[in-house]
Amino acid sequence: MRRLPDVPPRGRAITVDLEGESLPAIEGEPVACSLIAAGEPMLARSIKYHRPRGPYCFAGACSHCLMRVDGVPNVYACRTPAREGMKLERQNAYPSAKVDIFESIDWFFPKGMDHHEMFAGVPVAEQVMAKVARQLAGLGLLPRTPAPVTAPARTVRTRVAVVGGGAAGLAAARVLTERDVGFLLIERDDALGGRLANGAPEAGGPSLDDVHRISPSSVLTRATALGLYDDEAGRFLAVGTWEADAPRLVKVYSERFLLTPGGHPPTLPFENNDLPGVYAGRAASLLLRRYDVAPQTAALVGWGAELHALANLLQERGTKVVAVVDLRDSPPPGAHATAVRGGEPKAHGLRGVSAFSYTREGGGREKVSCDAVLVSVPVSPSFELARQGGAKVPFDAQRGLFVVETDADGRTHAPDVYAAGDVTGGGTAKDAAAAGRRAAQALVGGLS
Amino acid sequence: MSKAMICSCEDVTVDDIRHAVSRGFCDVESVKRYTGFGTGICQGKSCSAAVAALLEKEKALKPAAVVPFTPRPPLYPTELRLLASAPVDESQPPVGGLPQDVDAFPAALRPEGPVPAKAKVVIIGGGIMGLALAYNLARAGETDVVVLERGYLCAGASGRNGGGVRMQWGTPSLVELAKRSIDLMKGFARELGINVWLRQGGYIFLAKTKPVAQRLERNVSLHNRFGVPTRLITPDEARGIVPGLTMKDCLVASYNPEDGVIFPWPFLWGYAQGCQKRGVRVETYTDVTGFETSGGQVRKVKTTRGDIACDTVVLAAGAWSPQVAKLLDVKLPNEPHRHEILSTEPLKPFLTPLVSVLDSGLYFSQSMRGEIVGGMGDAKEPAGLNMGSTLRFVSRFAQALMEQLPAVGHVKVLRQWAGCYDVTPDNNPILGRTPGLDNLLQMSGFVGHGFMMAPAVAERMAQWMATGESDELFTRFNLRRYSDAAGHSRDFGSGTLEREDMVIG
Numbered sequence: 022m023r024r025l026p027d028v029p030p031r032g033r034a035i036t037v038d039l040e041g042e043s044l045p046a047i048e049g050e051p052v053a054c055s056l057i058a059a060g061e062p063m064l065a066r067s068i069k070y071h072r073p074r075g076p077y078c079f080a081g082a083c084s085h086c087l088m089r090v091d092g093v094p095n096v097y098a099c100r101t102p103a104r105e106g107m108k109l110e111r112q113n114a115y116p117s118a119k120v121d122i123f124e125s126i127d128w129f130f131p132k133g134m135d136h137h138e139m140f141a142g143v144p145v146a147e148q149v150m151a152k153v154a155r156q157l158a159g160l161g162l163l164p165r166t167p168a169p170v171t172a173p174a175r176t177v178r179t180r181v182a183v184v185g186g187g188a189a190g191l192a193a194a195r196v197l198t199e200r201d202v203g204f205l206l207i208e209r210d211d212a213l214g215g216r217l218a219n220g221a222p223e224a225g226g227p228s229l230d231d232v233h234r235i236s237p238s239s240v241l242t243r244a245t246a247l248g249l250y251d252d253e254a255g256r257f258l259a260v261g262t263w264e265a266d267a268p269r270l271v272k273v274y275s276e277r278f279l280l281t282p283g284g285h286p287p288t289l290p291f292e293n294n295d296l297p298g299v300y301a302g303r304a305a306s307l308l309l310r311r312y313d314v315a316p317q318t319a320a321l322v323g324w325g326a327e328l329h330a331l332a333n334l335l336q337e338r339g340t341k342v343v344a345v346v347d348l349r350d351s352p353p354p355g356a357h358a359t360a361v362r363g364g365e366p367k368a369h370g371l372r373g374v375s376a377f378s379y380t381r382e383g384g385g386r387e388k389v390s391c392d393a394v395l396v397s398v399p400v401s402p403s404f405e406l407a408r409q410g411g412a413k414v415p416f417d418a419q420r421g422l423f424v425v426e427t428d429a430d431g432r433t434h435a436p437d438v439y440a441a442g443d444v445t446g447g448g449t450a451k452d453a454a455a456a457g458r459r460a461a462q463a464l465v466g467g468l469s
Numbered sequence: 470m471s472k473a474m475i476c477s478c479e480d481v482t483v484d485d486i487r488h489a490v491s492r493g494f495c496d497v498e499s500v501k502r503y504t505g506f507g508t509g510i511c512q513g514k515s516c517s518a519a520v521a522a523l524l525e526k527e528k529a530l531k532p533a534a535v536v537p538f539t540p541r542p543p544l545y546p547t548e549l550r551l552l553a554s555a556p557v558d559e560s561q562p563p564v565g566g567l568p569q570d571v572d573a574f575p576a577a578l579r580p581e582g583p584v585p586a587k588a589k590v591v592i593i594g595g596g597i598m599g600l601a602l603a604y605n606l607a608r609a610g611e612t613d614v615v616v617l618e619r620g621y622l623c624a625g626a627s628g629r630n631g632g633g634v635r636m637q638w639g640t641p642s643l644v645e646l647a648k649r650s651i652d653l654m655k656g657f658a659r660e661l662g663i664n665v666w667l668r669q670g671g672y673i674f675l676a677k678t679k680p681v682a683q684r685l686e687r688n689v690s691l692h693n694r695f696g697v698p699t700r701l702i703t704p705d706e707a708r709g710i711v712p713g714l715t716m717k718d719c720l721v722a723s724y725n726p727e728d729g730v731i732f733p734w735p736f737l738w739g740y741a742q743g744c745q746k747r748g749v750r751v752e753t754y755t756d757v758t759g760f761e762t763s764g765g766q767v768r769k770v771k772t773t774r775g776d777i778a779c780d781t782v783v784l785a786a787g788a789w790s791p792q793v794a795k796l797l798d799v800k801l802p803n804e805p806h807r808h809e810i811l812s813t814e815p816l817k818p819f820l821t822p823l824v825s826v827l828d829s830g831l832y833f834s835q836s837m838r839g840e841i842v843g844g845m846g847d848a849k850e851p852a853g854l855n856m857g858s859t860l861r862f863v864s865r866f867a868q869a870l871m872e873q874l875p876a877v878g879h880v881k882v883l884r885q886w887a888g889c890y891d892v893t894p895d896n897n898p899i900l901g902r903t904p905g906l907d908n909l910l911q912m913s914g915f916v917g918h919g920f921m922m923a924p925a926v927a928e929r930m931a932q933w934m935a936t937g938e939s940d941e942l943f944t945r946f947n948l949r950r951y952s953d954a955a956g957h958s959r960d961f962g963s964g965t966l967e968r969e970d971m972v973i974g
Contacts, residue, residue: 162816247544248543252564259543269551291473295474418522
């Protein structure tokens with residue numbers, strides 16, 4: 022990964038401290054982005070096998086970028102803005118992440134391990150294992166000092182709580198604005214837009230214009246919906262926000278919950294899919310569009326329209342795309358020149374990606390050199406809040422995803438919960454926006 | 470080393486999932502528990518769909534049986550200090566809790582084919598009580614046993630507890646049973662081939678008020694009489710054992726270094742596998758729908774997969790026991806009470822014992838995996854089979870924990886869940902024969918400590934059932950104690966029966 026040449030910096034140049042070494046960063050961008058752009062893709066060692074790990078999802082939805090930041094363990098480096106002088110440490114390694122003797126565990130257990138049966142009932146070995154396991158378990162050390170106390174939680178009441186400011190949520194917010202229905206849009210990122218701002222552009226997709234039609238007082242950014250709960254005053258979302266750079270809990274009571282949180286970048290199981298240098302497709306488009314950081318040479322793997330749109334976007338911005346492997350279909354018209362249908366992907370490299378191989382349709386193994394493998398598959402719906410609220414979440418075997426079940430107007434099994442967009446199984450951003458509009462119209466009709 | 474990761478938070482490979490299926494763990498909840506997928510930092514966000522797709526593709530599950538494991542709040546790791554900032558109105562009882570349908574299992578998960586048409590013993594409830602009893606019966610030679618479980622193994626309180634095991638009790642019976650249980654736990658892996666990770670880091674009970682302090686003082690001599698090395702310690706000594714503990718408002722503490730924590734799930738799997746090896750049938754996702762009785766005997770147990778004619782029925786359904794007993798017109802005095810619990814991000818070892826503030830019902834320990842696992846009772850919790858989660862609980866817990874251990878403010882909660890205590894009027898179990906239905910045996914009412922009692926209780930009960938030798942356990946704790954000769958309920962506040970007062974929460 023590198024910063025694109027000839028692009029003016031988007032913020033102040035600062036330095037951060039990685040285990041005593043000063044590294045350049047741009048103030049305010051995710052510090053994981055600064056680190057990979059500075060040539061440090063390995064940020065951690067994994068919990069059991071001490072495998073090298075680097076950021077994968079850039080959405081705070083995996084565990085690959087957890088670091089000790091200013092003395093606090095297990096902080097998502099991909100969600101933490103870079104600050105001058107911040108102290109970053111890699112966790113779970115001895116003596117260091119670059120030379121970690123516990124990496125040997127990975128070699129001792131080539132097929133994985135069954136800790137339930139290992140040494141079970143073997144005299145002495147069993148006791149020794151228990152002692153060793155306790156010392157090896159866990160990620161990170163308890164903070165040395167008490168945390169500052171947070172301000173008391175705030176309570177907010179609104180008619181409609183919209184979770185997620187992507188294509189579906191923005192379209193819904195526009196309808197609610199036009200109908201003059203009070204709402205609060207809760208967005209985890211620091212800016213609205215979701216894939217409209219961060220994804221590979223979609224031909225004929227909705228524009229970001231709706232953002233400007235929404236009153237800022239109806240929007241909470243950097244706000245994470247933590248759970249749908251209820252108490253004596255009704256159902257509410259617990260939302261973790263940032264106010265004046267300090268965390269604050271907000272309880273959002275609402276008559277309707279319109280859930281448009283999109284999805285999480287899923288794991289695609291293939292050999293070495295956890296190597297530093299393997300990124301989710303949406304992470305790559307985010308890094309490129311928001312922070313001007315991109316691989317020099319990339320191989321792409323996955324399926325769906327986003328895979329091919331991403332390949333073309335990268336190519337346009339100067340990344341050498343050396344392979345695009347569609348695991349499900351023949352490449353569509355307009356796909357990248359290297360695009361083929363294939364299978365059995367594998368990443369290669371010791372501490373980071375150096376190559377990628379796959380089997381071509383019809384046989385024949387191909388191997389290409391690259392510094393990044395980008396995994397672009399449809400996102401895995403973030404069904405958690407909907408399920409907590411009583412929606413049904415069946416498995417869509419065709420797509421291989423759990424999806425929130427709704428009718429055409431976004432109604433779920435729970436009367437006060439509506440859902441639209443990727444959370445219902447995805448599709449294009451255009452489809453998501455249309456579904457968001459329909460859901461907003463339907464739920465407004467039901468309000469007294 | 471080349472590996473295909475399916476859950477990279479917990480380093481679970483595709484091969485690990487296949488291995489679990491080969492061991493008989495096929496549904497998503499069971500595969501999660503056996504492999505640990507989805508229990509890490511991301512709580513299944515990146516891996517759930519991939520695991521489900523693999524189970525479906527490799528025909529471990531029918532498509533309709535592929536349901537996600539229950540998503541638990543918080544949706545993202547959340548600092549305890551943030552959760553502690555929510556207001557809690559202690560004057561109000563807790564209400565609600567989400568999600569509500571935690572224990573609704575799709576019919577597609579039900580195994581195909583009928584249950585056996587007859588069996589000598591039918592045990593209702595595949596929690597640790599039922600499975601441990603079945604295993605002990607099988608070991609004693611009685612293998613014509615069927616265990617009926619309405620969900621997956623670990624779906625009930627046996628899979629939802631904090632894994633604490635202690636000998637610090639207030640009545641001789643429980644001290645003795647717990648002591649024996651912990652001995653059996655030490656040999657569990659040798660006997661059943663599965664690790665249960667017993668770690669004897671001790672239990673420290675803190676007392677904030679005079680009456681609780683007196684209770685702890687009184688216990689010391691009782692415990693010592695049974696060879697349990699409990700001693701009273703000063704706040705300074707407690708701080709020596711748990712660095713960073715404030716001991717705020719605490720008068721005194723009691724400490725038994727031989728108490729500890731275990732990992733609950735493998736007990737159920739170990740007992741179940743031990744049963745199956747000896748020919749006992751363990752039937753999961755099978756509901757009891759009714760009974761056939763005649764002549765003061767239960768003749769048949771009716772299930773969603775057919776009827777089982779039987780000689781003896783054991784009711785070991787924990788918090789569900791009164792509901793099942795009702796099908797027989799037997800009124801049990803047990804009441805289910807929700808108890809909530811949570812687990813944090815895993816950290817390197819820093820906390821050796823389990824610590825509990827007996828006055829408030831707060832308890833916390835560090836699991837073998839490094840998570841802080843803890844809960845807190847709520848005196849205002851209404852009765853009911855409720856396993857939903859509340860913000861009220863996490864807030865109360867976070868406040869109480871940070872009071873005693875301020876360094877945890879930045880520690881993040883990964884998930885919260887709930888289970889039900891099976892509460893009896895005297896905090897003691899119900900064991901033995903049922904008045905009016907001679908072949909219905911009770912094995913419930915353990916008020917949140919059944920897990921740690923089960924190995925010893927099951928051993929005694931199997932012995933009693935197999936030999937017919939009398940055992941005072943089954944008369945002392947018989948259902949009859951709750952009513953007088955005229956059949957009226959007795960008042961347990963009056964001190965007619967010994968009440969266990971070392972229950973947390």
